[in-house]
Structures are given as structure tokens and as C-alpha cells.
Amino acid sequence: MLKVTDLRFAYSRRSAPVLRGVSFELADGEVGIVLGRNGSGKTTLFSNILGINSPDSGSIEFDGADLTKMPRRERAKLIAYVPQDIRFGALSVFDSVLMGRVARFGLTAGEEDREQTRRVLDEVGLAALAERTVTELSGGERQKVAIARALAQEPRLLVLDEPTGNLDIENERLILEEARKLARSRNIGVLSSLHDLNRALGFGDRFFFIKEGVVKYDCRREDVTADMINDVFGGRVRMVEFEGEKIILDEKKKI
Numbered sequence: 001m002l003k004v005t006d007l008r009f010a011y012s013r014r015s016a017p018v019l020r021g022v023s024f025e026l027a028d029g030e031v032g033i034v035l036g037r038n039g040s041g042k043t044t045l046f047s048n049i050l051g052i053n054s055p056d057s058g059s060i061e062f063d064g065a066d067l068t069k070m071p072r073r074e075r076a077k078l079i080a081y082v083p084q085d086i087r088f089g090a091l092s093v094f095d096s097v098l099m100g101r102v103a104r105f106g107l108t109a110g111e112e113d114r115e116q117t118r119r120v121l122d123e124v125g126l127a128a129l130a131e132r133t134v135t136e137l138s139g140g141e142r143q144k145v146a147i148a149r150a151l152a153q154e155p156r157l158l159v160l161d162e163p164t165g166n167l168d169i170e171n172e173r174l175i176l177e178e179a180r181k182l183a184r185s186r187n188i189g190v191l192s193s194l195h196d197l198n199r200a201l202g203f204g205d206r207f208f209f210i211k212e213g214v215v216k217y218d219c220r221r222e223d224v225t226a227d228m229i230n231d232v233f234g235g236r237v238r239m240v241e242f243e244g245e246k247i248i249l250d251e252k253k254k255i
Contacts, residue, residue, distance in 0.1 A: 001025060001026065001028060002026040002049075002061070002062055003059075003061045004023055004024055004025075004049070004059070005023050005058055005059045005061075006023055006057070006058040007019050007023070007045070007055050007059070007060065008020060008021055008055060010056060017213060018044045018213060019044060019045060019055070019058075019213050019214075021214050022041070022058070022213070022214060022215055023214075023215060024206075024208045026157075026191055026206065027189065028156070028187050029184060029189070030189055031179070031183050031192065031204050031205045032190065032191045032204065032206045032207070033192055033200045033203065033208070034046075034191065034192070034208050035194070035197070035207060036209060036210035037232070040211065041210055042210060043193070045210070046159050046161055046193070048060065049067070049079065049159060050075075050081055051067065051068075051072055054068060062078055063156075076153065077104065077155070078155060078157060079155055079159060080149075080150030080153045080157070080159070081150065081161070082143075082146045082150050082158070083161050084161055084163065086142075086146045088142070089134075090134075090135060091133070091134060092132065092133055092134070093126055093132050093134055093137070094117060094121065094130040094131065097120060097148045098117045099149060100148075100149035100150060100151070101113040101116065101152050103153060104153070116154070117152055120148050120151045123148075124144050124147060124151070124178060124182075125144070126144055126148055138171070139168070140170075140171030143163060143167060143171070143175050144175065144178065146163075147163070147175070147178065147179060147182075151186075156188055157188060157189045157191065159191050159192070160190065160191070162193055162194065162195060163176075163179070163192060163194075164194070173199075176199060176202070179203075197248050201221060201224065201245075201246055204221060206219070207220070207224055211231070216231070226238050226248070229248065235250065236250070237249060
């Protein structure tokens with residue numbers, strides 16, 4: 001379980017804090033969605049969890065271990081990261097995914113690392129493309145390679161920062177379904193930010209709404225309301241149900 005308690009962070013002593021006391025918990029096998037306006041601190045939160053930045057105060061624990069005091073290589077064995085835009089260079093799909101094992105093998109990959117890479121490629125449906133160069137692939141296929149590389153680390157937590165931002169609607173749906181399925185089958189936590197609120201509702205189990213540097217609302221999917229969304233985003237939406245699913249309608253766009 002990931003547990004973030006009263007996390008505070010500012011980029012300098014003179015700048016206003018971005019995180020002013022963020023607290024939430026995410027269980028294994030759960031998909032958690034971090035929502036908030038641009039500049040609300042979503043990426044900053046992720047960078048603190050990943051160890052790219054260090055919090056000014058507060059704690060980040062995983063199964064009771066303090067991540068902020070953990071060596072970077074050990075943290076990389078627990079947490080994998082998929083950014084919105086990832087660069088692979090001219091590597092093959094197999095070698096790109098194998099690079100996710102670096103935290104485990106150091107300088108030279110062994111047969112165990114190669115076998116794990118083959119298992120992951122098969123799991124996400126990329127085995128047939130293993131020898132292709134990543135630059136030859138479609139946007140959706142490249143994003144699947146990014147997720148496969150993260151999974152090759154054998155993480156306990158997968159962090160996705162707008163993982164579908166550059167994809168078309170169908171590839172976006174496939175990537176989110178794949179990530180959700182992997183969370184269940186591997187019993188790993190998934191923490192993600194998403195721009196599309198309706199996609200987020202269909203993908204997430206728990207929702208963490210950030211406003212003014214804190215998690216103002218922490219709830220399960222069935223408890224998300226239009227009032228929460230309007231408060232955090234300053235919009236004017238309403239929520240309806242269609243075939244048992246909640247759908248957000250933007251009143252300003254006359255959807």
C-alpha cells in the first residue's frame with residue numbers, strides 16, 4: 001500500500017509551495033486517479049513519489065517503508081513510471097523493454113532478465129513485434145512498449161502521467177484497459193493523472209482531487225459528484241447515468 005501523509009513541497013524557499021499537505025492512501029490492485037487543474041501539483045506529486053524531488057516535509061511510505069530514505073535503485077524496484085512522452089531511440093521493442101530491468105541487473109542482462117522481458121511482451125500483446133524498431137510502431141504500440149518496459153521492472157506501483165495524451169480514442173481506450181487489467185492480475189497499485197474526466201471515471205477505482213495544494217476530495221468512483229468536479233475545476237458540469245455508468249456533461253459546451 002502507498003501512503004502519503006501531509007506531503008509539502010516548494011521548488012525554492014522564495015516560491016509558494018505547490019503541495020501544502022497532500023495525504024491519501026492507495027491499496028494494491030487499485031487504480032487511483034489524481035485530478036486537478038493545470039498547475040495544481042499532479043506532476044510535482046509524482047516527482048516526489050518517484051524520488052525526482054524530495055519533499056520539504058511529510059512522508060511517503062510503501063508497505064511501511066519510508067520511500068524518501070530508500071536508495072534510488074531500491075525505489076526503482078518498487079515503482080515504475082510511464083511519462084506522457086517517452087523516447088526510445090532506435091532500439092528494438094525487445095531491447096527497449098529489457099532496459100526496464102536495469103535497476104535489477106546493473107551492467108549486463110542475464111537470462112532471467114531476458115525471460116522476464118519475453119513474459120511481459122507476451123502479456124501485453126507485443127511478442128510478435130519484439131524485433132521491430134520502436135520508431136516503426138504506431139503511437140498506441142509505442143505507449144504499450146512504455147508500459148511493458150515499466151512492467152519489466154516487476155514494480156509494486158505503476159505511476160502514469162497522462163499516459164494517453166498523444167493517442168487517438170481507440171488506442172487510448174486499449175491502453176487504459178490494459179493498465180487496469182494488469183493492476184488486477186499482478187495486484188499492483190496504479191496511480192495516474194488523466195485529462196479526460198469521462199475516461200478517468202471509467203478507468204479509476206479511487207479519485208484524489210487536488211485543489212490549492214491539498215487533496216480536497218478522496219472518494220471511490222461511485223461517490224464522485226458533479227459538485228466536486230465544479231469545485232476543483234471551476235467549471236459547470238452535470239452528471240447523468242447511462243447504462244449504469246456515470247457520464248459527465250459540460251454545460252458550457254452544450255454536449
